Amino acid sequence: MAKIIVVTSGKGGVGKTTSSAAIGTGLALSGHKTVIVDFDIGLRNLDLIMGCERRVVYDFVNVINGEANLKQTLIKDKRVENLFILPASQTRDKDALTKEGVEKVLNELAKDFEFIICDSPAGIEAGAMMALYFADEAVVVTNPEVSSVRDSDRILGMLSSKSRRAERNEDAIKEHLLLTRYNPERVAKGEMLSVEDVQEILAIPLIGVIPESQAVLNASNSGQPVTLDQESDAGQAYLDTVSRLLGNHVDFRFLTVEKKGLLKRIFGG
Amino acid sequence: MSELLSEPFFELKGSLFPLSVIHSSDLSVAGLQAALQQKLDQAPGFFHQAAMVIQLTPDHQTVDFNALKQLFQQLKLVLVGVAGASTEQKQLAQAAGLAVLRLGQDSKPLAPAPGSSGEARVEQVPMHTKVVEQNIRSGQQIYAKGADLIVRGAVGAGAEVIADGNIHIYGTLRGKAIAGASGDSTKRIFCQNLQAELVSIAGHYWLSDSLQGDFWNKAACIRMQDDSIAIGEL
Ligand SMILES: Nc1ncnc2c1ncn2[C@@H]1O[C@H](COP(=O)(O)OP(=O)(O)O)[C@@H](O)[C@H]1O
Ligand SMILES: [Mg+2]
Numbered sequence: 358m359a360k361i362i363v364v365t366s367g368k369g370g371v372g373k374t375t376s377s378a379a380i381g382t383g384l385a386l387s388g389h390k391t392v393i394v395d396f397d398i399g400l401r402n403l404d405l406i407m408g409c410e411r412r413v414v415y416d417f418v419n420v421i422n423g424e425a426n427l428k429q430t431l432i433k434d435k436r437v438e439n440l441f442i443l444p445a446s447q448t449r450d451k452d453a454l455t456k457e458g459v460e461k462v463l464n465e466l467a468k469d470f471e472f473i474i475c476d477s478p479a480g481i482e483a484g485a486m487m488a489l490y491f492a493d494e495a496v497v498v499t500n501p502e503v504s505s506v507r508d509s510d511r512i513l514g515m516l517s518s519k520s521r522r523a524e525r526n527e528d529a530i531k532e533h534l535l536l537t538r539y540n541p542e543r544v545a546k547g548e549m550l551s552v553e554d555v556q557e558i559l560a561i562p563l564i565g566v567i568p569e570s571q572a573v574l575n576a577s578n579s580g581q582p583v584t585l586d587q588e589s590d591a592g593q594a595y596l597d598t599v600s601r602l603l604g605n606h607v608d609f610r611f612l613t614v615e616k617k618g619l620l621k622r623i624f625g626g
Numbered sequence: 627m628s629e630l631l632s633e634p635f636f637e638l639k640g641s642l643f644p645l646s647v648i649h650s651s652d653l654s655v656a657g658l659q660a661a662l663q664q665k666l667d668q669a670p671g672f673f674h675q676a677a678m679v680i681q682l683t684p685d686h687q688t689v690d691f692n693a694l695k696q697l698f699q700q701l702k703l704v705l706v707g708v709a710g711a712s713t714e715q716k717q718l719a720q721a722a723g724l725a726v727l728r729l730g731q732d733s734k735p736l737a738p739a740p741g742s743s744g745e746a747r748v749e750q751v752p753m754h755t756k757v758v759e760q761n762i763r764s765g766q767q768i769y770a771k772g773a774d775l776i777v778r779g780a781v782g783a784g785a786e787v788i789a790d791g792n793i794h795i796y797g798t799l800r801g802k803a804i805a806g807a808s809g810d811s812t813k814r815i816f817c818q819n820l821q822a823e824l825v826s827i828a829g830h831y832w833l834s835d836s837l838q839g840d841f842w843n844k845a846a847c848i849r850m851q852d853d854s855i856a857i858g859e860l
Contacts, residue, residue, distance in 0.1 A: 508764075510763045510764040514765055517763070560780060
């Protein structure tokens with residue numbers, strides 16, 4: 358049975374799209390047939406980060422309106438087997454998504470895919486609600502600062518009250534905390550919240566900690582999900598995260614300030 | 627799926643809302659103004675645009691409802707209706723555009739305490755207990771009407787728990803906790819870890835700044851002592 362995972366946060370710019378791309382790619386690399394769905398109608402970022410913006414012909418809204426079928430619309434990744442993108446529309450607004458329409462598309466995807474990753478827009482309005490409504494699991498992307506933690510708390514409230522599982526009184530959405538843009542140096546100086554601080558406040562299990570990394574910026578500039586840069590700290594941290602999502606036990610890395618040794622300086626950290 | 631998010635809809639549903647009920651022997655504009663102003667001074671923000679109902683008794687002489695409506699407006703309160711109206715009072719209230727309500731059993735006015743005549747009084751209600759099993763997240767609000775409230779998790783920053791009775795929080799209180807919300811100053815707030823944005827008992831409140839001290843980040847009990855909020859060990 359397909360698993361629907363929403364990548365959400367409340368706050369914008371915390372790394373949802375980066376994480377959707379990285380996690381989706383990681384799942385496909387592990388051999389699981391995966392589709393990443395861009396729910397950020399009107400902004401359309403996912404295709405840029407995945408480097409497939411020039412191959413977008415039809416989009417999510419076209420499928421919902423019956424103007425194109427999924428086969429015509431899904432973009433198959435050229436680098437990774439088993440990986441597909443369902444792009445968002447650039448021209449419509451968020452109201453173009455209806456619950457019936459989204460449900461129909463997700464049901465159809467569920468026949469074919471093991472994982473459906475929903476890249477949520479920011480905010481707590483209709484678009485974000487639509488992205489989380491059908492989810493089985495949620496990756497709550499949080500930066501180690503107060504306003505992001507607050508917004509994540511807000512979204513956790515929505516997950517437990519506004520989702521289909523909540524409305525039907527089914528088992529709750531499985532919640533995972535993903536801390537991104539983590540900077541151990543700034544944490545040590547007290548300029549950022551620590552992993553423990555954030556975990557204490559949000560009180561949900563930690564699935565990953567992604568360091569603040571130049572590799573992410575390089576990756577998005579070149580249209581490569583950072584998971585493909587397996588030398589990089591962020592790439593490795595996302596692969597660890599994917600492995601944990603698949604149920605494996607993996608120790609956390611990149612949590613403390615590392616003294617750069619000679620080898621690190623040569624090979625990059 | 628039965629409902630489109632984008633589809634307009636119309637629905638008429640009965641609902642219960644918390645309303646403050648005013649019991650006062652003096653319903654003259656001046657009398658009520660003095661009494662209300664005193665309440666408002668205790669808790670400036672708390673009653674802002676709050677919906678209120680006036681409890682009438684046969685003892686009340688002719689009441690000028692239009693003047694009272696204006697008074698409420700001046701005080702940034704909303705007078706929505708009257709309860710316990712006689713036939714004559716009913717007509718006057720309705721002419722002033724007020725709803726005529728009937729209060730349930732538990733809201734029968736108590737006999738006025740000696741010496742309290744002329745003072746606006748908020749009633750005491752028998753307490754039940756409402757238990758919430760999870761964390762209360764930012765943006766969520768829980769109201770235990772006529773009841774104590776037990777939260778078996780944390781109350782997040784930006785979340786609000788309100789009870790007419792006592793509030794017990796077995797996790798960290800980071801948001802707002804408002805006990806004795808209908809005016810009972812014997813109610814208390816208990817929490818495992820105090821990091822609140824605001825605590826309030828019967829309209830008196832302290833903000834986070836005043837809470838920093840011996841009990842910040844610790845288990846604490848908040849209650850009223852000599853007309854002011856006091857914090858002590860749990
Ligand atoms: N771990 C990271 N290190 C450095 N920059 C990051 C990291 N994660 C995200 N970013 C940057 O933050 C910005 C916002 O990321 P994005 O994934 O688009 O956020 P969202 O989808 O939540 O709005 C982008 O410029 C992205 O490159
Ligand atoms: Mg995004």
